[in-house]
Amino acid sequence: MKVLVTGGLGYIGSHTCVQLIENGHTPVVMDNLSNSKALVLNRIEALTGQRPSFHLGDVRDEAFLDSIFAQHQIDAVIHFAGLKAVGESVSKPLEYYDNNVNGSLVLARSMRKAGVKNIIFSSSATVYGDPQQVPITEDSPTGATTNPYGRSKYIVEQCLSDLFTAEDDWSITLLRYFNPVGAHPSGTLGEDPQGIPNNLMPFIAQVAVGRRDKLAVFGDDYPTPDGTGVRDYIHVMDLADGHLAALNALTNKSGLHIYNLGTGKGSSVLDMVNAFSAACGHPVAYEIHPRRAGDIAECWASTAKAEQDLGWKATRDIAQMSADTWHWQSNNPQGYDELEK
Numbered sequence: 169m170k171v172l173v174t175g176g177l178g179y180i181g182s183h184t185c186v187q188l189i190e191n192g193h194t195p196v197v198m199d200n201l202s203n204s205k206a207l208v209l210n211r212i213e214a215l216t217g218q219r220p221s222f223h224l225g226d227v228r229d230e231a232f233l234d235s236i237f238a239q240h241q242i243d244a245v246i247h248f249a250g251l252k253a254v255g256e257s258v259s260k261p262l263e264y265y266d267n268n269v270n271g272s273l274v275l276a277r278s279m280r281k282a283g284v285k286n287i288i289f290s291s292s293a294t295v296y297g298d299p300q301q302v303p304i305t306e307d308s309p310t311g312a313t314t315n316p317y318g319r320s321k322y323i324v325e326q327c328l329s330d331l332f333t334a335e336d337d338w339s340i341t342l343l344r345y346f347n348p349v350g351a352h353p354s355g356t357l358g359e360d361p362q363g364i365p366n367n368l369m370p371f372i373a374q375v376a377v378g379r380r381d382k383l384a385v386f387g388d389d390y391p392t393p394d395g396t397g398v399r400d401y402i403h404v405m406d407l408a409d410g411h412l413a414a415l416n417a418l419t420n421k422s423g424l425h426i427y428n429l430g431t432g433k434g435s436s437v438l439d440m441v442n443a444f445s446a447a448c449g450h451p452v453a454y455e456i457h458p459r460r461a462g463d464i465a466e467c468w469a470s471t472a473k474a475e476q477d478l479g480w481k482a483t484r485d486i487a488q489m490s491a492d493t494w495h496w497q498s499n500n501p502q503g504y505d506e507l508e509k
């Protein structure tokens with residue numbers, strides 16, 4: 169299949185491009201490079217022997233999207249492009265709604281014009297807010313998210329669901345990711361956050377490689393086994409494979425489909441620190457800080473629906489996630505190097 173991958177040079181998009189190529193698909197990448205670098209194309213080519221067709225531009229630019237659909241016979245779209253920093257979304261709500269909500273609407277409009285009606289959308293477990301029970305199933309209540317980023321994901325889910333109600337020849341899949349971590353096992357692709365990382369795994373990796381002194385553990389008084397927050401960390405390669413499984417199911421029939429992509433297992437902050445310390449061979453320094461505002465105690469996915477409908481299941485554990493992140497971070501201590509040819 170020829171697949172338009174928006175945001176395809178970002179963290180999850182780049183790993184998904186590799187897996188698409190490895191499985192006989194042809195990704196066509198578009199990205200505005202607001203949170204990624206063009207040299208990721210070199211890395212994808214080095215891994216797969218194929219350089220995807222790349223279109224530099226913005227998902228909010230309808231004429232630009234129209235021109236991509238005119239140039240390529242696209243079968244399906246995987247829509248990763250968007251902004252993702254929760255804290256930044258609180259201070260820049262207009263930018264977040266514009267990139268994430270408006271960008272998705274412009275994309276859907278351009279797709280309709282081109283007669284391309286298969287789309288996979290990157291949603292997030294954040295749409296569940298503070299869950300009433302774990303594991304979280306796909307029919308758990310949504311919408312109680314507390315920040316503009318989370319609301320933008322929820323709004324796009326609603327928009328796409330209304331679109332399907334109005335035009336039932338679309339095939340729309342909403343994938344709710346839990347906590348993506350890890351890197352390609354080659355150590356050449358990984359997560360490269362700008363500035364101080366907000367998320368746990370990249371922060372731990374930067375402490376381990378010596379870029380930061382110690383991790384602040386946000387709270388040890390949650391009602392969890394060791395008092396620290398529990399999340400469902402999923403390896404980015406498993407996540408990429410989940411997109412392949414969703415893609416194969418997507419084009420079989422029209423419909424609106426919603427899946428959690430997680431492992432079904434919860435790990436605490438200290439579990440992650442310990443797994444990473446084992447992977448890198450020295451202890452990762454940390455100290456206990458107060459809870460971070462807006463954090464929930466625990467959250468992990470029910471994976472039954474994805475297993476049953478997609479035949480997909482995550483296979484990599486936190487030891488593997490830590491080992492692959494360490495391989496990436498120690499090979500690329502400063503992230504992607506702009507000087508690289």
Ligand code: NAD
Pocket residue numbers: 174175176177178179180181198199200201202203204225226227228247248249250251252267271290291292293345346347348
């Ligand atoms: P990322 O920032 O690494 O990748 C997003 C890519 O989109 C970047 O390459 C960026 O340059 C590009 N982009 C952003 N705005 C754009 C625009 N207007 N036009 C064109 N390109 C644009 O993020 P990621 O971690 O790979 O996340 C991919 C998607 O998955 C995002 O929609 C994100 O919200 C969602 N998601 C991520 C996580 C996570 O923890 N990483 C969790 C849940 C959902």
Ligand code: UD1
Pocket residue numbers: 254255292293294318346347348366367368369371383384385386387396397398399437460462463
């Ligand atoms: C965050 C986002 C969420 C998004 C998800 C995707 C927030 C509030 N939520 O979720 O919207 O969908 O990423 O990956 O940002 N922690 C520390 N020290 C740190 C960083 C994190 O102790 O320096 C702890 C947190 O308190 C939490 C766990 O590590 O218990 C995971 O945090 P993080 O990686 O930021 O992910 P989430 O908070 O689950």
